[in-house]
Amino acid sequence: MPRFEPAEFGRLLARLTPQELRQAEGLVADARKRAEAVLEIDARADAGGPAASCPRCGGDARTRWGRTRTGTQRWNCSGCGVTWSGRSDTPLARVHRPDLVVALARDMIEAPQPMSCRRGAEVLGASRHSIWRWRMAIIGALKPEPDATLAGIVEADEAHQRESRKGSREWVRHRRDPVNHPVPPRLRWRAYRRRGGSAVAPPGGWRAWEKKLLAVTDRAGHRAFEAIADAGQAAISGALLPVMAPDAVLCTDGFVTYERIAKDARIPHFALNAGRRTERTPRSHHINTVNALISRFRAFMQPFCGPASKNLAAYGRWHAARSNADRSYLHALRLLLASGPRANTVC
Ligand SMILES: [Zn+2]
The missing domain is CATH 1.10.10 (Arc Repressor Mutant, subunit A)
Structure with a gap:
């Protein structure tokens, strides 16, 4: 590969037509995206980073030792001779x-x-x-x-997802060995969906099998979407209060738990029952942002056909990371x- 000569490259750019220049910009943007990942990995091994010292002996004396196949900087420990890079001991280590x-x-x-x-x-x-x-x-x-990130007008509401044991072997194991494997608390969902027969509800009713997530948004583009154990005051306030800035204003659908949380924590609270405002509600206070986030969550989850509930918290954070303006x-x-x-x- 020829050496990069900035002056030569500048002369080449000066000869390009506007259309060619736009193409070149696209190519540079792609190349920069590829380089960003390598820079991110290399930054871990920079002085002061988490991978700056030898992973075997912990020594700080090291020399540069070429580059790995993927272009990241390789280091060699002057004490014990081990080599490592920024992606050693990470989930990306040994990934081809x-x-x-x-x-x-x-x-x-x-x-x-x-x-x-x-x-x-x-x-x-x-x-x-x-x-x-x-x-x-x-x-x-x-x-x-992070704590106290959502500031200004903060909107909160819950989203629901049906409990799922996708991939679970409980029913199969119980059928094979009922002594050592207890009976699962419900049948498979398909057993409740029989066509033609009478509609049978799962034990405790359908609502008892809903998993809940708390959606919180502010107007600066921050989004939190956390799985909560239930819709009780302890679960909701445990997920809501830490992410709210102390001087934030809360807007909700008027669910009685939010009233209590706001009263206990002494937060200004605007309840919009069924999204409707009273004459005293300022025009800026609504719950449209959080409602939009929840409706996007439903569309986002549709192709996954109900992921296992053990992964629901991770899916909620994934959706939040996709919607967050600064992520x-x-x-x-x-x-x-x-x-x-x-x-x-x-x-
Ligand atoms: Zn070492």
Whole structure:
């Protein structure tokens, strides 16, 4: 590859037509996106970063040792001779194509509708099982909004998702060995959907099997979407109050739990029953932003056909990361790199 000469490159740019210049801008933007991931990985091993010292002996004396196959800086410990790079001891270590994981993360956070595992496998040229594993690693590393991030007018509401045990072997195990495997608390959902027969409700009624998520938004583009245990005061205030700035104003649909939370925490609270305002409600106070977030969540979840409830919290954070104005795929990648070594499990 020829050496990069800035003066020569500048002369080449000066000769381009406006149309060619636009093409060149697109190419540079693509190249910069590819380089951003490498820069992010290299930054972990910079002085003061989490991978700056030797992973084996902890020594700080080190020399540069070329670049890895993927272009990241390799380091060599002057004490024990071990080599490492910014992606050692991260979920990206020993992944043969980290560039594909980065491409997947970009699609998951920035595409209008993320690719399915099968489509992702076709587009990226990897196995659909790898795509699924990478996707779960990426969304598993996402974190809730930092404390006191949502400021100004904060809107809150709950979203619902039917409980799911997708992939569960409980029923099969119970049928094979009823002594050691207790009977599951309900039948499979398909058993309640019999056509022609009488409609049978699951034990406790349908509402008892709804999983809840709390959606919180502000007007600056911050979004929180956290799974909560129930719609009780302890669960909602535990998810809502930490992310709200102390001087924020709360707008809700007037659910009695929010009234109590606002009263106890002494937060100004505007209740819009069924989205309707009274004459005393300022025009700026509405719950349209949070309602839009929840309706986008329904559309976002549709292709997954009800993911297992054990993963619901991660899916909620994924949706929040996609809607957050200040979150990019690089933010997701940073969290993935910081989430510790990959668990040695087969899934
Ligand atoms: Zn060492």
